[in-house]
Amino acid sequence: MSSAVTGVPAEIGAEAQAAEILEEARARPRARGWWPPGGSRRDRGRPRAPKTPWRVELRRNWVLYAMAVVPVVFLLIFRYLPMIGNVIAFRRFRPGGSIFGEYWVGTYYIEMFLNDPQFWRVFANTAILGGLTLLICFPLPILLALALNEVRARVFKRTIQSISYLPHFLSIVIVAGMVMQLLAIRGPINQWIESIGGSAIPFLDRAEWFRTIYVTSEVWQTIGWGTILYLAALTTVDASLYEAARIDGANRLRQTWHITLPGIRPTMVTLLILNIGTFLNVGFEKVFLLYNPLTYSTADIISTYLFRVGLVSNNFSYAAAIGLFQALIGLAMVLTANLVSRRLVGASLW
Amino acid sequence: MVTQSAMTTTNPRRSSGSIGPRDTTGYRIFTWANNGFLVVLSLAMLFPFAMLVAQSFSSPAALKAGRVGIWPVGFTLDTYKFLMQNQMFWLNYRNTVVYTVVATVIAMVLTTLMAYVLARRHLRARGFLVGIVVFTMFFNGGLIPNYVLISALGMKNTIWAIVVPGAISVFNLLVMKSFFENQPLELEEAAQIDGLGWFGIFTRIVLPLSQAVLATMILFYSVGFWNDWFAAFLYLDRQELFPVTLFLRNVIAGASSTASEGAAAAGMNSATQIAESVKAVAMILTLIPILCVYPFVQRYFVSGVMLGSVKG
Secondary structure, eight states: OHHHHHOOOGGGSHHHHHHHHHHHHHHHHHHHSSOSTTOOTTTOSSOOOOOOOHHHHHHHHHHHHHHHHHHHHHHIIIIIHHHHHGGGGGBOOOTTSOTTOSSBOTTHHHHHHHTOHHHHHHHHHHHHHHHHHHHHHTHHHHHHHHHHHTOOOHHHHHHHHHHHHGGGGSOHHHHHHHHHHHHSTTSHHHHHHHHTTOOOOOGGGOHHHHHHHHHHHHHHHHTTTTHHHHHHHHHTSOHHHHHHHHHTTOOHHHHIIIIIHHHTHHHHHHHHHHHHHTTTOOOHHHHHHHOOGGGHHHHOOHHHHHHIIIIISOOHHHHHHHHHHHHHHHHHHHHHHHHHHHHHHSOOOO | OOOOHHHHSOOHHHHTSSOSOOSSHHHHHHHHHHHHHHHHHHHHHHHHHHHHHHHHHSOHHHHHTTOOSSSOSSOOOHHHHHHHTOHHHHHHHHHHHHHHHHHHHHHHHHHHHHHHHHTOTTOTTHHHHHHHHHHHHHOOOOHHHHHHHHHHTTOTTSTHHHHSTTOOOHHHHHHHHHHHHTSOHHHHHHHHHTTOOHHHIIIIIIHHHTHHHHHHHHHHHHHHHHHOOHHHHHHOOOGGGOOHHHHHHHHHTTOSHHHHHHHHHTTOSOHHHHHHHHHHHHHHHHHHHHHHHHHHHHHHHHHHHHHHHHOO
């Protein structure tokens, strides 16, 4: 959603957060430990000075603050102003008028969507689609990473990796286009169905197929890319553990079960928690490109609904109320996920 | 580059030589099964690409009859010729190049400046600045307020609606910040003693030493902007301003005049059928630049994801 609006590359989500969290988890013991003498690389450098007065600070570092002015102004205008702009959820908005609306209407629009059966239907669709995606797209990269980890031939391994990362780099428009071509009434899938004696199915017009199509294409896009953090974690598993296990008579399956999996457990837990925290953020763009009125009953999600309400029907305030509700739920879930992560793995984002 | 661990670090079991019973029959069967599984998986993942290529070279009649699978039927280059001669397609293609370059330049300037400032640990306002950056990762204004803002700023139907709002990606910013933080402070101190100011240190010491991370960020941003279509969909109404991704979207959605033009040009009576091969060609032509840079980009992307987690 945010990527859709701002044009930021879509991949910034979970990997970024996971990378940060894992870094924290790794850095922490060192930072607190007794080695290396003089503190870790992270705290080396200037000793923490007593707070300088602002006047002195500004005189000393004004160049640095000046450098930050343009980026900060950018953030204030293009990130924070829209956040404040959410007040139109509580105000009457007139297109072309003030971006903060005309006058207060209280919780009129909030009550409107709480009483809107359509809203609850798209809410349920979002939860189901997000839940299915989480359930299926979370474990598969782990399996692929384990399979790749067993490959000895380097060139072979790198080739497989290159192929499996590729879908991650495609524009969502191309992904959607490929899905449509594959599932077209004369497309390869239907040709195959007809060759085994079935009759062609207009998949994209059938509501009962939408979730399967969405999740499958999601797997195609993410399975390879998702292995990166696991493959990195796998390289850190202590090789002597395998040796010890083998001497104790463990076969490969048992080695995987008792050494490999526990070895990447922190990564798995962190990513799982993060994914749970963001599972309601179902990708707007792909749904938007793949759905049509025939499949609304399963495909319509919060963000596509608010798009139609806001920008097709021009009911800006109502759409803003829905968007605000979704953003707040998302924020609460990420904060909770972070808290859980801190308790369980001992690492968090902040 | 700091690391390419996921790609190149050796497998612990392999690197330690004799670990694991690897000449037993069971193990050999396992290896074959595993490799076989991976080959099948890769072929399945490549199938959509093969299908596109096959469709793009096939005759509309064969496509209409549903005879095209993974191999072109009724080989023809007409669809390519048709699209190549389409003025609007090339105009939109050029727009994408312009948008990508301008947006990447803007994004790089803002991101680098901010990352450099945030990496100076002694700044008293650092915590506050990091806070306002990171918060935008978890909470955003949402579709409607963004749309209202861009409209109010008069940026609709201008290039600025496409190239400005995406300028700071928090993820890229944090990656760059952690890279700067890992540069030796001694260099900076030496430069200070020699009389360089903060800006001089930035342009003469920090940037030249950061070429790897700068290259990574340029690739991150430019692939993102190249692939983007939604900002254009929201904020541009005039077809001559569209990026090629939006052209493609309209062809796919069948909403474009190009598809039906294509039908007429090929002398087909059904507009939807010729559109199939036009779609395939348009997708391939949009994809080609990504595929060309992919071999070079790939390891940077991988190391970019890893940068935060495996550094130091």
